[in-house]
Amino acid sequence: MTELASPSVTPAFDADAASAAYRNALQVIGAVEPRVADAIGAELADQRASLKLIASENYASPAVLLTMGNWFSDKYAEGTVGHRFYAGCQNVDTVEALAAEHARELFGAAHAYVQPHSGIDANLVAFWAVLAQKVELPALTEAGAGHVNDLSDDAWATLRRALGDQRMLGMSLDAGGHLTHGFRPNISGKMFTQSSYGTDPATGLLDYAAVRAQALEFRPLILMAGYSAYPRKVDFAAMREIADEVGATLVVDMAHFAGLVAGKVFTGDFDPVPHAHVVTSTTHKSLRGPRGGLVLCQPEFADAVDRGCPMVLGGPLPHVMAAKAVAFAEARQPAFAGYAQAVVDNAVALAEGLTRRGVRLVTGGTDNHLVLIDVSSFGLTGRQAESALLDAGIVTNRNSVPADPQGAWYTSGIRVGTPALTTRGFGAAEFDATAGLIADVLAGTTPTTTSAGAPSRAKYTMTDGLADRTRAAAADLLAAHPLYPGLDLG
Numbered sequence: 001m002t003e004l005a006s007p008s009v010t011p012a013f014d015a016d017a018a019s020a021a022y023r024n025a026l027q028v029i030g031a032v033e034p035r036v037a038d039a040i041g042a043e044l045a046d047q048r049a050s051l052k053l054i055a056s057e058n059y060a061s062p063a064v065l066l067t068m069g070n071w072f073s074d075k076y077a078e079g080t081v082g083h084r085f086y087a088g089c090q091n092v093d094t095v096e097a098l099a100a101e102h103a104r105e106l107f108g109a110a111h112a113y114v115q116p117h118s119g120i121d122a123n124l125v126a127f128w129a130v131l132a133q134k135v136e137l138p139a140l141t142e143a144g145a146g147h148v149n150d151l152s153d154d155a156w157a158t159l160r161r162a163l164g165d166q167r168m169l170g171m172s173l174d175a176g177g178h179l180t181h182g183f184r185p186n187i188s189g190k191m192f193t194q195s196s197y198g199t200d201p202a203t204g205l206l207d208y209a210a211v212r213a214q215a216l217e218f219r220p221l222i223l224m225a226g227y228s229a230y231p232r233k234v235d236f237a238a239m240r241e242i243a244d245e246v247g248a249t250l251v252v253d254m255a256h257f258a259g260l261v262a263g264k265v266f267t268g269d270f271d272p273v274p275h276a277h278v279v280t281s282t283t284h285k286s287l288r289g290p291r292g293g294l295v296l297c298q299p300e301f302a303d304a305v306d307r308g309c310p311m312v313l314g315g316p317l318p319h320v321m322a323a324k325a326v327a328f329a330e331a332r333q334p335a336f337a338g339y340a341q342a343v344v345d346n347a348v349a350l351a352e353g354l355t356r357r358g359v360r361l362v363t364g365g366t367d368n369h370l371v372l373i374d375v376s377s378f379g380l381t382g383r384q385a386e387s388a389l390l391d392a393g394i395v396t397n398r399n400s401v402p403a404d405p406q407g408a409w410y411t412s413g414i415r416v417g418t419p420a421l422t423t424r425g426f427g428a429a430e431f432d433a434t435a436g437l438i439a440d441v442l443a444g445t446t447p448t449t450t451s452a453g454a455p456s457r458a459k460y461t462m463t464d465g466l467a468d469r470t471r472a473a474a475a476d477l478l479a480a481h482p483l484y485p486g487l488d489l490g
Contacts, residue, residue, distance in 0.1 A: 011061040011330045015486025018062040023490045025069065041489055048483045051394045051434060051474045055370040055417025056228070056256065058288045059424070059483060064327045068290055072318035080306050095322040102328030106262050107273050109296035113305045114324050115316040116293025119255045120187075122280040123180040124312045125295050127191060129278065129304035130222055130249045131166065132311075165193065169211075169220035169248070172196035173408065174400040175204075176230030176372070178253060192222070199230075199402055204363040206230075208238045215246045225272070226253030226280075229399045229415050231351075231366040236276060237269035243277075252276040257368055258294075259286025259419065262331045263340020266368075277301060286343060286369050286419045289327025292320045339422065343369045346418040349428035353435025359442065362401050362413065370417040374401050378442045382411030384460045388445040389414070391462065392470035394438060410457045425481040433477060437470050 030037035047059070077092040078085040081100075084092075096114060103112035116122035168188065171177030175198040179186045182194035195218045200207045215223060223243040225234055236252060243250035252272035258281040260266045261273065272279050279296040283289035297305050309316060330336065344367065351365045354373065362372040375385040382398030389396050399415035406412045416438070418431065426434075444463035447455040 011063065011333070011335070013062045013484075015484075015488075018066075018484070019486070019488045019490070021062075021066055022487065026489065044484075044489065049393070049475070049478065051437070051478065052420040053394060053396050053416040053418075053434070055397075055415050055419070056282075056285050057417075058284060058286065058419045060284070060288060060290060060323075060327065061330060062484065062487070064288075064290055064323050064330070067323040067326050068319050070319055070322070072322055075318050076315045077318055078309050078315050080309075092316075092318040092321075095318060095325050096316070099321050099325035099328060102325055102332060103294060103296065106328050106332050107279075107296055109273050109279070110299050111297050111302040111305065113295040113297070113308060114292075114321050115308055115313055116280075116295060117313065117317060117320070118291070118293050119178075119253070119280065119282040120180050120293075121308075121313060122255075122282070122293030122295050123188065123251075123253060125293075125305060125308035126251050126278045126280050126297075127168075127188065127222065128311050129295075129297070129301050129307075130251065132304040132307070133301055134221065134249060166191070167195070167218060167220040168192035168222045168224055169195050169197060169215055169218055170222075170224030171227055171230070172198045174404050175199045175402050176227040177224075178226070178228040178255075181224045181226070181253065195220070201403065204402055205232060206234065208235065208242070211239075212242045212245070215242050215248065219246055220248050223248040223250050224253065225250065225276070226255070228256055229370065229372055229413075231347075231361070231363050231368060231370050231372050233266060233270045233367050234272075235269050236272045240275040249278065250276045251278045251280065253280050255280065255282040256285055256370070258282070259288060259331070259336075260340050260344065260368060262287060263337045263343075265337075265340045265344055278305070283324050283327060286340070287327065287331060288339075288419070288423065289331075290320050290323035292317070292324055294324070342427070343418050343422045346422050346426060346428060346431045347371060350416065350418060350431040350435050353432040354439060357435060357439035359435075359439050369419055370415060372399060372401065373414040373416065373438075373442075374412055375414055375442060376401075376406075376412045378445065379447060379455070380442065380445060380460070381406050381447075381457045382413050383409070383458050384445065384447060384456075385414045385442060387458075388460055388462055388467075389438065389441050392437070392441050392467045393474045394434075394441065394470070406457065421481075424478075424483055426477070430477050430481070433473075437473055441466065441470055 026037045076086045077089045081093045081097050099114040100112040168182045170181030180188045182189050197211045225239045281294045283292045347366045351371045360374040360377050386398040396414050398411045399413045400411045401413040404412045444466040448459040
């Protein structure tokens with residue numbers, strides 16, 4: 001038996017057993033549709049060969065991945081533990097209860113709801129739970145339906161009109177917020193009358209006094225906190241004070257940094273769980289679990305949150321809830337705290353390496369898992385930088401920067417993160433070397449011109465041989481830290 005053991009980075013696994021499991025699985029899959037089996041193998045090969053710096057991605061353990069491929073996938077289980085609308089759910093009850101128990105213990109939460117399929121589902125559950133708990137509509141009360149959970153069809157029509165009066169204040173997309181924090185084209189921006197807070201134009205940092213002033217004027221039902229591209233910690237104690245002052249419910253989306261909370265890197269004022277009324281999250285990203293969602297809440301919201309199905313969700317995904325239970329169990333091990341701290345230390349090393357090479361960073365650095373690069377100083381758009389880096393074997397994603405002149409499609413930024421490569425065992429030296437590769441690619445990429453003679457926002461050229469040299473250097477870094485070492489598909 002070959003066992004992988006990395007004390008502060010990757011959960012140990014039996015490489016021989018995992019290899020046999022995957023070889024057998026691919027053989028079974030390939031007998032039905034070999035092209036799917038080939039694509040699965042190719043995906044592992046591609047991930048092994050790429051410097052994956054997408055801040056929202058990671059590498060789940062073989063135990064988590066294998067948990068998703070089982071007979072739980074065949075089971076309908078609408079309802080909650082012990083109260084299902086389908087018979088024969090006793091085993092689903094077991095894994096859902098385990099996942100919720102691990103989540104409560106991991107985060108120190110009063111209540112956990114593990115059914116959401118994704119982060120947006122988790123946020124929708126939270127939003128409707130707040131409406132159900134907090135919004136009294138006189139016209140509906142007269143009809144005998146005081147909360148959204150009790151509405152008839154006619155009452156729903158009234159609610160849709162009434163929802164125009166319910167307000168959400170969230171972080172703007174270009175300042176680092178998420179689509180589900182009130183962005184107008186998203187459902188969150190259609191459910192609520194929405195306003196956004198930004199960051200200080202000079203520093204890129206949150207200005208809590210400005211957020212407070214805006215909240216006092218706007219008077220939101222929901223004050224939304226959390227981010228997808230803000231490279232700093234958030235003072236959730238300060239956000240709760242603001243929420244309490246204006247009578248708002250504080251909802252925190254910690255999808256990106258949940259692993260840093262679980263690993264006790266973010267504590268005190270920077271841990272959202274003690275301060276927020278409701279906390280939502282994904283279970284992948286820095287938490288290193290399966291793709292899925294999670295809601296944590298104070299007791300007053302527990303009943304409304306547990307009505308996520310049928311209010312927002314359809315049938316739960318029992319095989320994914322089982323994988324969540326395994327991932328949460330992994331995160332409760334002492335080694336996960338070492339991993340979480342390494343994620344932040346590595347992000348700081350990456351930021352310092354980029355800054356030392358003349359790369360401009362939003363806020364000038366980081367104190368979480370991500371770094372936001374402003375590529376406009378290289379004359380590039382985010383789309384050009386993302387594509388050029390991918391040509392060179394570095395996987396990133398383009399992202400808006402505050403007051404971005406290029407908009408949300410082309411952007412002026414690149415977001416990079418450290419969770420995935422930290423799982424592979426990268427340390428400060430490797431991330432400094434990675435910073436050098438990124439800086440070289442950005443400096444060696446030039447926009448082409450359009451037929452009208454203007455700089456293109458999408459097309460570019462690279463210095464001859466740069467992509468190949470970068471791929472070779474990246475391969476050397478990756479070879480020293482193989483992905484799932486010992487796992488052999490044969």
